[in-house]
Amino acid sequence: MKKGPTAHFVKGIRGTDEILQDGTPQIAFIGRSNVGKSSVINALTGVKSLAKVGKKPGKTTEINFFLFRKKFYIVDLPGYGYAQATPKEREKLKNLIVWYFSASDAKPHTVVLVLDAVAGLTPFDEDMIGILRNEEHPFVIVVNKIDKLKQDELLKAVAGIKENAGDAEILQCSVKTGRGVEALSARLFGNTR
Numbered sequence: 001m002k003k004g005p006t007a008h009f010v011k012g013i014r015g016t017d018e019i020l021q022d023g024t025p026q027i028a029f030i031g032r033s034n035v036g037k038s039s040v041i042n043a044l045t046g047v048k049s050l051a052k053v054g055k056k057p058g059k060t061t062e063i064n065f066f067l068f069r070k071k072f073y074i075v076d077l078p079g080y081g082y083a084q085a086t087p088k089e090r091e092k093l094k095n096l097i098v099w100y101f102s103a104s105d106a107k108p109h110t111v112v113l114v115l116d117a118v119a120g121l122t123p124f125d126e127d128m129i130g131i132l133r134n135e136e137h138p139f140v141i142v143v144n145k146i147d148k149l150k151q152d153e154l155l156k157a158v159a160g161i162k163e164n165a166g167d168a169e170i171l172q173c174s175v176k177t178g179r180g181v182e183a184l185s186a187r188l189f190g191n192t193r
């Protein structure tokens with residue numbers, strides 16, 4: 001028997017929706033625009049074109065829910081800090097993100113804050129960490145695009161992130177080379193299939 005894909009798109013929301021409270025654990029991905037959130041989601045699920053990659057940044061205006069292995073929602077949130085968006089657009093996206101974490105009925109099982117290894121932790125990310133801590137959402141930091149740094153540069157970058165991220169758990173990966181993706185998958189979803 002041919003097996004279907006392990007993940008599929010369920011819906012995109014812009015406000016309150018019954019999906020937020022249907023009991024399926026939500027693993028929510030957040031981070032600056034272009035850090036590779038969608039790429040990480042596709043690598044974890046093994047479904048190549050599940051979340052749209054590298055189209056126009058800043059165009060994701062909804063909170064997208066994907067059902068994974070029939071038992072998790074992978075939640076792809078819009079990226080923040082997209083420089084080219086108008087202030088009004090940026091404000092709207094920020095409000096949607098803040099709403100999901102602070103005002104909606106969502107209680108994400110784990111929040112995955114994705115960073116770009118080269119850019120490190122930006123003020124936007126520090127604001128986000130503040131919100132996650134305030135709301136007591138469990139989160140992990142994933143440093144993506146580690147293929148872009150030499151080993152000593154990477155060590156320095158991760159040390160810098162650690163310094164400013166308190167005692168947050170930090171994982172590393174590269175979607176390009178595949179390094180760290182299995183470990184991230186095990187951390188987020190266990191090894192259940």
Ligand SMILES: Nc1nc2c(ncn2[C@@H]2O[C@H](COP(=O)(O)OP(=O)(O)OP(=O)(O)O)[C@@H](O)[C@H]2O)c(=O)[nH]1
Nearest residue numbers: 033034035036037038039054057058079145175176
């Ligand atoms: N070198 C390298 N490039 C990567 C990696 N992961 C993603 N990219 C590239 O980074 C760009 C942005 O990736 P996306 O997955 O679309 O980023 P995103 O965070 O979902 O962006 P938004 O949806 O705009 O918020 C694409 O061109 C990807 O191919 C990686 O590990 N290494």
Ligand SMILES: [Mg+2]
Nearest residue numbers: 037038052060
């Ligand atoms: Mg994306």
